[in-house]
Amino acid sequence: MPGPKHIVMVNIPAHGHVNPSLDVIRELVARGHRVSYVNDPSFAEQIEATGARLVPHETGLAILKGAVDPGINVHGMIFDEAQAMLPRMREAFEDDRPDLVLYDFMAYAGRVLAESWGVPSVLISPSRVAQPVDSRAEPFRTVLQALEAAGVPERFAQWLADNGVPPRDMFTYMLRPDRGISLIPRALQPRIDEVDPEVFSFAGPCLDNREHQGSWTRPQDARKVLLVSLGSAFTHRPAFYRACLEAFGDLPGWHVVLQVGKATDPAELGPIPANVEVHPWVPQFAVLQQADAFVTHAGMGGCSEGLYCGLPMVAVPQAADQFENADRLVELGVARRLDTDEVTPAALRSAVLELVDDPKVAARLAELSAEVRAGGSVTRAAELVEAALV
Numbered sequence: 001m002p003g004p005k006h007i008v009m010v011n012i013p014a015h016g017h018v019n020p021s022l023d024v025i026r027e028l029v030a031r032g033h034r035v036s037y038v039n040d041p042s043f044a045e046q047i048e049a050t051g052a053r054l055v056p057h058e059t060g061l062a063i064l065k066g067a068v069d070p071g072i073n074v075h076g077m078i079f080d081e082a083q084a085m086l087p088r089m090r091e092a093f094e095d096d097r098p099d100l101v102l103y104d105f106m107a108y109a110g111r112v113l114a115e116s117w118g119v120p121s122v123l124i125s126p127s128r129v130a131q132p133v134d135s136r137a138e139p140f141r142t143v144l145q146a147l148e149a150a151g152v153p154e155r156f157a158q159w160l161a162d163n164g165v166p167p168r169d170m171f172t173y174m175l176r177p178d179r180g181i182s183l184i185p186r187a188l189q190p191r192i193d194e195v196d197p198e199v200f201s202f203a204g205p206c207l208d209n210r211e212h213q214g215s216w217t218r219p220q221d222a223r224k225v226l227l228v229s230l231g232s233a234f235t236h237r238p239a240f241y242r243a244c245l246e247a248f249g250d251l252p253g254w255h256v257v258l259q260v261g262k263a264t265d266p267a268e269l270g271p272i273p274a275n276v277e278v279h280p281w282v283p284q285f286a287v288l289q290q291a292d293a294f295v296t297h298a299g300m301g302g303c304s305e306g307l308y309c310g311l312p313m314v315a316v317p318q319a320a321d322q323f324e325n326a327d328r329l330v331e332l333g334v335a336r337r338l339d340t341d342e343v344t345p346a347a348l349r350s351a352v353l354e355l356v357d358d359p360k361v362a363a364r365l366a367e368l369s370a371e372v373r374a375g376g377s378v379t380r381a382a383e384l385v386e387a388a389l390v
Contacts, residue, residue: 004032005099005389009052009124010089010110012081013040013059014233016301017104018047020126020183023206026050027382036098038089038110057088074320075170076152082109083159089113100389105174116163122388123177127300127321128189128328129200130175144171181384185304185372188328201384204376205304207285214283216257218290223253226352227287230297234318235261237340238268244295246345248352249273257287293352298326298337307334308376310369312355312362314338314348333364 009025011017018039025035029051037052040059047054061081086109093113101121103110114121147153147170156170180200186192189202218225228244230237241260248256249272256276260266266278284302288294288309296302298315303325306313313335315326329335336351355361 004034006034006036006096007385007389008036008038008055008089008093008098008101008110008113010038010085010101010103010107010113012061012078012104012106013043014061014106016231016233016299017106017126018043019301020205020304021102021104021124022046022050023378024124024183024203024381024385025052027206027378028385031382031386036093036096038085038092038107055089055092057085060084075147076150078106079152079156079159079170082107082112085109086112086163100385102385105177108174111173111177112160112163112165115165120388121178122385123180125180125182125200126184128184128324129180129182129195130171179388181381183381184300185307185368186375187307187332187368187371188300188303188325190324190328202375203378203381203384205301205308205372206376206378206381207305207308214286216283216286216290219255222255224293224356225255225257225287225291226293226295227257227259227282227284227291228295229259229282229284229302230261230316230318231299231302234297236263237318238264240316240340240343241269243343243345243348245269245273245276247348249276251275251349257282257291259284293356295348295352298322298329300325303329304372307365307368308372310365312352312358312365314351314355316340316343332368334361334368 007028009021011021025037029035035052036055037047038055038057039047041056044054059081061077089109090113097117098119101110101114101119102124103121105123105125111121153170157167160167177199182200182202183205185204186202189195226248241258241264244258248254254275258276258278259282260278260280262280269278272278285305288305288311291311294306294311295314295316296306298317299322313329315329315335315337317323317326326335326337330337336355338347338351
């Protein structure tokens with residue numbers, strides 16, 4: 001193992017990107033490394049609990065507000081964030097340069113900083129690894145057209161040049177690192193045999209310790225527990241939540257935990273049935289460990305946790321990679337996909353009840369849960385990081 005080093009982690013302020021990294025950072029600190037974590041101050045508590053030092057960057061990302069329009073040009077917004085973040089990092093680390101930079105694929109200012117200073121970097125990926133062919137397929141073509149219309153590729157190329165970085169197209173730079181570590185279950189990676197092992201290593205989801213997120217206690221009289229959550233970004237969906245209340249409210253034997261996000265006022269939902277608890281946020285992993293089914297937006301974090309806990313899932317994707325994740329869960333035989341315009345109380349109820357009562361789904365989930373639990377390791381992730389230091 002290399003001696004103690006200064007490691008910088010650069011990320012965006014979104015739970016689905018920060019949470020998967022926290023156990024890795026905690027392990028690196030436990031191994032004696034000094035870790036500086038660049039993120040918005042709103043994540044200070046979670047980050048500092050790992051023993052890392054928060055380097056605050058006041059974000060301009062609307063994703064923090066929990067009410068992002070799925071049609072927004074997210075990649076243009078992410079590029080604006082990268083341009084704002086880079087000067088802050090140069091200032092913070094000019095006299096304390098890191099030995100290694102870790103970065104999320106949506107925080108590629110970290111890679112630019114590392115390359116301009118001649119420091120090694122590693123992509124820490126909380127989602128599926130993009131293949132070269134992906135950039136020629138949907139949804140990349142649609143995203144690229146929107147970026148081109150706003151002149152983003154040209155501005156991106158100039159930004160790299162201004163920082164002494166050789167020119168590359170935006171998606172290649174974001175998604176094709178020098179080295180990468182994926183924190184997802186291998187089962188959720190499509191065409192995994194095509195992933196270049198010289199570039200990407202799979203450490204699996206690091207779910208060793210989520211106690212810092214809080215606890216939840218299953219009611220003693222609940223025969224079945226259902227968690228409903230659309231994550232932390234695309235959450236202002238009162239019509240969807242009302243459909244869930246109609247589908248599962250007062251369903252005999254079922255207790256429902258409904259997470260509605262920061263942007264939804266519970267008053268928008270109307271009367272709340274006695275068997276439903278409504279919260280802006282819940283300790284998701286704690287609930288899932290005691291649940292029997294999961295209605296999810298199919299973010300990669302939720303998909304990973306759902307497989308780990310062996311839960312049948314109804315996927316209602318909202319944006320980004322969630323559609324592909326939902327399809328992958330269906331391919332694995334453990335989920336149903338309902339697009340937003342297909343969501344009705346009847347469709348939700350039948351999808352959940354059919355999945356829960358299907359012995360083939362239960363057998364497949366038992367197999368996948370064992371695989372995910374065996375394949376995810378914070379120790380392996382930390383060792384892969386340390387390998388980039390030598």
